[in-house]
Amino acid sequence: GIFPRTLLGLRGIICEPFIHKDMAHLANNSLPLLVLMMALLYFYRPIALKVIWQGLLFSGVLTWLIARPAYHIGASGVIYFLVSFVFFSGIFSRNYRLIAVSLVVVFIYGSLLWYLFPIDAEISWEGHLSGFVVGIFLAYRYKKVLPKPDTYDWEEDTYQKDDFDKLFDDDGNFSPPQKEGEL
Structure with missing residues (x-):
């Protein structure tokens, strides 16, 4: 795992998500990781691997x-990063579909916010906080390449009304x- 501020602890940066305390720890991380990775790959495919x-x-x-200074293990840092990335990307995109996904993420994973704080000495709240902050950073960094809201012909300034459209006023x-x- 990651052992902070030591040279050997650097190798844990890549290994951390694959090391778990026990099967319960692995099981608790697996479903959220699967759901959030699928959301990332489905809604943000062009940038998913980079993210x-x-x-x-x-x-x-x-x-x-x-x-x-302790070993930090588990995929929960990645889960927190995915939660914050999917949530804030939806907000930054202003795309109603992605905002809906953001609200679903908050509904399902909103209680994770409590573990950004030192509640239990056994839990790496620093890893959770790091993942959450990085998710916000990457959502902001990639906000220009996020999917844009759909626009329709009649929303364009160059749209020409046909005879049927002329039967209705602006309201x-x-x-x-x-x-x-x-008269």
Whole structure:
């Protein structure tokens, strides 16, 4: 695992997500990791691999820099990075579909926020915090390449109304054309 501020502890940056205390620890990390990775790959496919590698590396380095002197193991830092990346990317994109995904992530994983703080000495809250901060950073970094909201022809300035569209006013109310001599 990661042992902070030691040369040998650096190797744990890559190994940390694959080392777990026991089967319960592995099981508790597996389902969230699967769900969040699928969300990342489905909604952010063009940047998913870059985000995964950078998130893994940066969250590990940040844990190595700020954590207390003990071994830090498990994939929960990656889970926190994925939660914050998916959430903040949805907010930054202003795409209603991605915002909906963000809200689902908050609904399912919102309780994870408590473990950003030192609640239990057995839990690496520093790894959680590092992952969360890195997720926000990467969401902000990639906000220009996030999927944009769909635009439709009628939203463009160059849109020309056809004869049917001309039967409605700007509020969408039907207003048939007046014939000469009618009031």
